[in-house]
Amino acid sequence: MHPAFSVIFLTTLIGAGQGLFLAMVTGQLYAIARFLPVQADQFYAVGSLVALVLLLAGLASSFFHLGRPERAWRAAAKWRTSWLSREVIVLPIVMALVFGYGVAHWMGWTQPLFQVGESLQVDATLLLGLLGTLASFALFLCTAMIYAGVKFLQEWHTPLTVTNFTFLGAASGFMLAAAYSAYIGNPLVSFFGTWAVILTLVGLASRLAHLSRNAHLKHKSTVQTAIGVRHTAVVQKAQGATGGSFNTREFFHGQSQSTFARVRLVFLVLVFPVPILLIGAAYVTESPTLPILAFVTQYLGLMAERWSFFAEARHPQNLYYQSVA
């Protein structure tokens, strides 16, 4: 498949945004459970604002993927059957909840609304945070299922696509939370950094499992089933167009095999070992800049990861477009 930058930015930006929001809520839950010191409301509010900016940037980027962006509102219509439609509905819900969570913290709406059990005081921020967490996971599912749901793209048609999107998005968000904490000198940097490392390692396991699955993938369609001629030697001589077509532009990444292999190596280095080492070094040296560098490195790596994810998928229609003549 041809990797479109609009979609690479969309999936990586909203992944980091959702992850950062999850990090903020996790921090608040730990503080409620008294595992961590309680933070000023401003900390969560600014974190949510950054998450919201990332979600908005992702949404803006997605418009560049559309041929007719002015009709984008129509995309909410077929949520019963289309994961793309579901994503279009869930993304604004996540944005609204992230916005609400940030505003509730900023305005200090922390008066307990009711009490659960002995000591759990439930306020507006906790409710919005939990709802936003649910919505964020739903959004990870919707985004990943757009790809995992297409059975013809066998490289994507696996639950590992969902786990990759979820864990890698969450990892980059927690990495950003660590960078944000380091930037403002908040001691939570080691808490978020630890979670970022754990999520990165889980993401690594998921992504390696995906790569090894795809290395052994057997494609269902062959040129024989494509044209229905049962002969072992079938070669395409002409594809019905001299200068290519939509089919040759949309479904091929157009890079050499060595470039493809290099991008995969780049993302395997930038997403996983480098940020983990940088976070480890930041823990030892208490550096305020290394976590920021860790996030930036991982984000760049994730863009390469998404490029590789798209380029890796081989569409069965390519069997009809093997040779220009």
Place this chain on the structure above:
Amino acid sequence: MTQLALVIDLNVCVGCHACVTSCKEWNTSGWAGPMVDQHPYDGSPTGTFFNRVQTFEVGVYPKTETVHFPKSCLHCEEPPCVPVCPTGASYKRPDNGVVLVDYDKCIGCKYCSWACPYGARELDEQQQVMKKCTLCIDRITDPKLSDRDRKPACVLACPTSARLFGDVHDPDAEVSIAIRERGGYQLMPEWGTKPANHYLPRRKTVMHIDQDELTRVDNPLRKEDLTTYTGEETLDDVAW
């Protein structure tokens, strides 16, 4: 339920591209048009086509055969492109089974093209909406046309009658008889998309006769035959 479709006879297609040009001419100037042509007179012309004729070589040189393979939307009975459309612009007409795109609702997200294993859908670079074969829906539903003309443009253009058009759900229709009696098959049956369009295979009119069909080796009368032959007709010549 009616399911209109094409049946394409690979045995007689000569790869002349008359169906391609006729399709483009009719559809670019009609309801589904315009169909963009970019750089038509430059080195790498490209554009939107509903129908393309591809060429495959089967076998190893010099024992090869050339197969010309016309390819357009197959109007699947289980069209995978329809449920993925977020806007409902892609739909299958309930009255005749033709899969269509509503150009006024399409947002050009290309998701349906990912969900089509046949590569039958093409994004129009000018209008930025997804386009595909309509089976000339404006012709085949036009009651003002005569029965002879109420067919897709490609079918009317084909000089070798390699393209048949009709209702594949009607067992007495020409297309159904052709599928039944001439080995009609579907493309990529492994995906369960149930394409309505069928293809008729290449055939050779060669009769294969084994030697034992000409000479009976186990004639039981031989056991009872006591004649000593001296060049005259034997039992094998007169009795099977």
